[in-house]
Amino acid sequence: MLRTISGFDRIGEENAFAVLARATALAAQGKDIINLGIGQPDFKTPDHIVEAAIKALKDGHHGYTPANGLLATREAVARRTFTTTGVEVSPENIMIVPGGKVTMFAAILIFGEPGAEILYPDPGFPIYRSMIEFTGAKPVPVPIREENGFAFSAEETLALITPKTRLLILNSPANPTGGVTPKSEIEKLVKGLEAHPHVAIMSDEIYDVMTYDGEEHCSLLTFPQIRDRLIILNGWSKTWAMTGWRMGWSIWPDQLYDKVRKLAVNCWSCVNAPSQFAGIAAIDGPQDDVIKMCKAFDNRRKVVVDGLNSLPGISCATPKGAFYAFPNVKETGWPAKQLASALLDEAGVALIGGPDFGILGEGYIRLSYANSEENILRAIERMEKFLTK
Numbered sequence: 261m262l263r264t265i266s267g268f269d270r271i272g273e274e275n276a277f278a279v280l281a282r283a284t285a286l287a288a289q290g291k292d293i294i295n296l297g298i299g300q301p302d303f304k305t306p307d308h309i310v311e312a313a314i315k316a317l318k319d320g321h322h323g324y325t326p327a328n329g330l331l332a333t334r335e336a337v338a339r340r341t342f343t344t345t346g347v348e349v350s351p352e353n354i355m356i357v358p359g360g361k362v363t364m365f366a367a368i369l370i371f372g373e374p375g376a377e378i379l380y381p382d383p384g385f386p387i388y389r390s391m392i393e394f395t396g397a398k399p400v401p402v403p404i405r406e407e408n409g410f411a412f413s414a415e416e417t418l419a420l421i422t423p424k425t426r427l428l429i430l431n432s433p434a435n436p437t438g439g440v441t442p443k444s445e446i447e448k449l450v451k452g453l454e455a456h457p458h459v460a461i462m463s464d465e466i467y468d469v470m471t472y473d474g475e476e477h478c479s480l481l482t483f484p485q486i487r488d489r490l491i492i493l494n495g496w497s498k499t500w501a502m503t504g505w506r507m508g509w510s511i512w513p514d515q516l517y518d519k520v521r522k523l524a525v526n527c528w529s530c531v532n533a534p535s536q537f538a539g540i541a542a543i544d545g546p547q548d549d550v551i552k553m554c555k556a557f558d559n560r561r562k563v564v565v566d567g568l569n570s571l572p573g574i575s576c577a578t579p580k581g582a583f584y585a586f587p588n589v590k591e592t593g594w595p596a597k598q599l600a601s602a603l604l605d606e607a608g609v610a611l612i613g614g615p616d617f618g619i620l621g622e623g624y625i626r627l628s629y630a631n632s633e634e635n636i637l638r639a640i641e642r643m644e645k646f647l648t649k
């Protein structure tokens with residue numbers, strides 16, 4: 261037997277990928293599967309972005325870039341950050357990374373070890389907890405509640421901080437709930453954090469453009485009092501339909517920047533050069549496709565919420581952001597994971613059981629509405645048939 265580190269006894273997975281694999285296998289057997297499982301836009305990457313990558317390759321940009329990313333790409337991110345938040349960030353604080361996930365991987369590795377505590381949202385993106393467990397740190401779930409509009413509660417979050425807390429992970433707009441934490445609550449949280457200068461904050465803002473009903477995204481970056489301990493996670497995956505390009509960016513305070521740069525040198529070296537050129541084109545080019553995509557998500561959101569609320573035993577709060585609905589299925593009498601599994605096997609609808617996002621996800625399922633209205637309606641019809649049989 262080979263002896264490996266104990267972290268691998270604790271590391272988890274992202275079940276959305278397992279469901280995707282199962283749905284793909286069922287489809288390969290000829291089954292008609294509607295996939296509302298995986299969280300990725302169903303739109304193509306806009307043409308001008310693809311062209312920029314092709315041009316970069318043809319121009320000979322095939323080699324290594326600096327580990328922290330091309331200066332031009334980091335400058336583009338600084339411009340985009342100023343446009344969306346009004347905050348000036350130096351390219352010296354920006355890292356270009358292979359996907360948004362890499363930022364959470366790095367941040368959790370930097371702070372996690374036995375004896376440390378890391379706060380993360382539950383339900384939340386499953387990799388937060390998985391990586392915390394991997395490092396041996398204690399995962400401390402911050403409850404995200406339906407009755408609170410799936411927003412963070414500043415009071416509840418602050419009450420969980422101890423002298424051992426090293427990192428607080430926030431996510432708004434949120435996966436899997438679609439919750440958006442209002443500015444007033446974030447202000448309260450930041451005020452409270454002033455009493456805990458030993459706590460770093462990682463704010464996952466990868467869905468920042470996707471808010472609805474006039475709801476505004478409030479970036480943690482707009483609070484100068486925490487800038488010296490704030491990590492921002494963002495990227496191209498969702499906004500520009502670029503999940504498979506593996507392109508993310510993060511903003512790091514001076515005191516942490518060199519740590520993540522060294523991690524890059526030791527692991528991924530750099531993000532591939534053509535993608536970094538594509539990333540510049542995405543930021544500086546026309547945003548019509550982004551606007552179109554967000555409008556489509558908004559329309560589908562209404563279709564999915566109305567559809568779900570018409571089903572027996574299911575009630576769905578209207579999500580304010582991202583592209584997920586997180587309906588309450590407690591009244592169906594089904595445990596959420598079993599319901600998700602049965603819906604895939606018997607109704608051909610792929611979605612994810614809430615417990616895959618944390619203990620508080622029990623009683624909920626997650627549907628990604630990054631799929632056509634037609635498919636969403638077909639999925640609702642199939643769910644109705646299944647639930648009334």
Ligand SMILES: Cc1ncc(COP(=O)(O)O)c(C=O)c1O
Nearest residue numbers: 299359360361385435466495497
């Ligand atoms: C909240 C959240 N953060 C980060 C990521 C990771 O993004 P990427 O695909 O760029 O690694 C996702 C992807 O689903 C997400 O939902």
